[in-house]
Amino acid sequence: MKKSFLFVSCDEAQHICDKAQYGEASTSERFKLMLRLLYCHVTKTYSKKNTKLSETIETSKVQCLKAEERNKLQSEFEKELSKQK
Numbered sequence: 392m393k394k395s396f397l398f399v400s401c402d403e404a405q406h407i408c409d410k411a412q413y414g415e416a417s418t419s420e421r422f423k424l425m426l427r428l429l430y431c432h433v434t435k436t437y438s439k440k441n442t443k444l445s446e447t448i449e450t451s452k453v454q455c456l457k458a459e460e461r462n463k464l465q466s467e468f469e470k471e472l473s474k475q476k
Contacts, residue, residue: 399423404434412445 399407404427410416411424427434456464 397423397426399427401427401431401433404428404431405437408434408438408441412441 404424407416407420407424411421416424424434424438428438
């Protein structure tokens with residue numbers, strides 16, 4: 392099957408979409424993605440969901456454990472696990 396210069400597969404378009412969200416896509420890749428978005432419902436849905444996920448993660452106020460808290464929790468978990476055995 393001959394590979395087209397302008398048209399990409401759905402999988403390739405999804406990969407380009409991921410790269411574009413992080414600013415890693417080239418101009419030609421972004422153009423190919425926009426062309427694909429014009430006619431492919433699957434790619435358009437993927438792009439919308441990907442954008443929404445990225446926006447949600449950026450606006451979330453997730454608080455992570457500090458390193459010492461994580462280590463303490465891990466040691467307590469391993470201690471309780473050893474009791475089970």
